[in-house]
Amino acid sequence: MEKSGLRIDVLGTSLSIAADEDPDYLERLLNRYRMVIENTKNSTGLQDPLQVAILTGFLLCDEIEKIKRQDAQEGREAEQLTLDMIARIDELIPDQ
Numbered sequence: 001m002e003k004s005g006l007r008i009d010v011l012g013t014s015l016s017i018a019a020d021e022d023p024d025y026l027e028r029l030l031n032r033y034r035m036v037i038e039n040t041k042n043s044t045g046l047q048d049p050l051q052v053a054i055l056t057g058f059l060l061c062d063e064i065e066k067i068k069r070q071d072a073q074e075g076r077e078a079e080q081l082t083l084d085m086i087a088r089i090d091e092l093i094p095d096q
Contacts (some may be wrong), residue, residue: 006030012039013050036060 003018006026021025033056040046040056056078 010034011053013049033060 003020004023004026005016005018006023007014007016008030010030022039036059037056040052040059044052044055046052046055
């Protein structure tokens with residue numbers, strides 16, 4: 001896949017990146033990041049760009065961990081349901 005370029009302008013800093021991702025996907029990520037930055041600024045009152053960037057990164061990591069934890073819990077629940085169904089099927093099928 002051809003690398004896509006993206007210009008990132010946030011918190012008074014600009015940089016360009018190249019990534020092996022769809023340009024629309026990169027734009028959605030950037031828009032999401034900008035939204036989280038604004039939420040961080042609004043909820044904390046912080047204005048220092050470095051502090052806002054650090055706290056925003058921390059909050060995004062927290063969000064990822066919570067999603068992972070939820071996915072793991074759902075996986076355990078699905079596994080238990082599957083084992084329960086197998087046990088019920090075993091009960092219904094007579095031994096040969």
